[in-house]
Amino acid sequence: MVTSRYAELVEPGKFVIKEERLTHADDELLIRITHCGLCQYDGVYYKGIIGNPPLRLGHEPVGIVEAIGHNVTGFEVGERVTGLFAYLKAFATYGVARPDQLLKVPAHVPSEHALAEPLKCIATILRAAPPEFGDHVLVMGSGFMGLLLIAGLVGRAPASLIAVDVRQERLHLAKAFGATHTLNAKDPDFLEQVNQITQGHGTDVVFEITSHPEPVELAAKTLRRTRARYVLAGWHGEPGTYTLRNWTTKGAIILTPHPSFSLDEMEDMRRGLDGVARGAFPMDQIVTHRFPLDDIQTAFETMLSGWDGYIKGVVVP
Secondary structure (H helix, E strand, O other), rough: EEEEEEEEEOOOOEEEEEEEEEEEOOEEEEEEEEEEEEHHHHHHHHHOOOOOEEEEEOOOEEEEEEEEEOOOOOOOOOOEEEEEOOOOOOOOEEEEEEHHHHOOOOOOOOHOOOOOHHHHHHHHHHHOOOOOOOOOOOEEEOOOOHHHHHHHHHHHHOOOEEEOOOOHHHHHHHHHHHHOOEEOHHHHHHHHHHHHHOOOEOEEEEEEEEOOOOHHHHHHHHEEEOOOEEEEEEOOOOOOOOOOHHHHHHOEEEOOOHHOOOOOHHHHHHHHHHHHHHOOOOHHHHHEEEEHHHHHHHHHHHHHHHHOOOOOOEEEE
16 A cells, blocks of 8 residues: 555646555556646646546556556566556556556657557547548647647658648647648638648548637638548537538548547557657657646646647656
């Protein structure tokens, strides 16, 4: 049994650090959490849009095996692991996991880059609508998830890979990651620029990762007519109003590759972590901020504002 410190959201916008005694069962492992990614999904709870405080958050943990239950095999104390454990309880110093929730972190991968949960999501999204050779592809939103998508789409030989954002520094990264074109969503000539890039064809596949009605609809207006694929990958935690004819008049196929879409989350997670191990995802350029657990309030405010070049942050308990 250990004493674990954890962050509790006691009301919207306010965390308090608390302690608890934590132990593990014979079929579980005790994990000392060394890193936990900050996610906009947690931010929806933080803003009070969903959930009823008091509650706990954090679902992107990485850690070190501290103790192993008698019935657990295949793991050793001291090994680094990542996975789907301590769900909405991972902003803490310790967590408990089942063996089937864990993957071992490859020796050469830094722990802060082994954020298996969002990497799993990227694998799910990419596998939902893999572009065909010669497709025109648009990624609406070039934050952490959008940049990972762009990196994962490089090599599929699209006719164009268009990265969109409103922040120039993120578009510079998108270009460095392999986007063939970068566009600012606020440019009044945005749709005409897409039309020129695609030579009047329109986009074949759109990956939306913004979660806001205006860019969601703007991206839909770029679709070609007849069965283009629109991947609604952003987390839409707040209600919004949408004009459905942007999709229906074009016969678009809408896909929503959120966790429940995956037929095998652990397999998607394995693929995502393998992508980091192979160098497909340049995590060193997009994990930009680190915060101690005691500074989790600042961490959330920074994430939600995007201050100071923020792309992805991790809490380091």
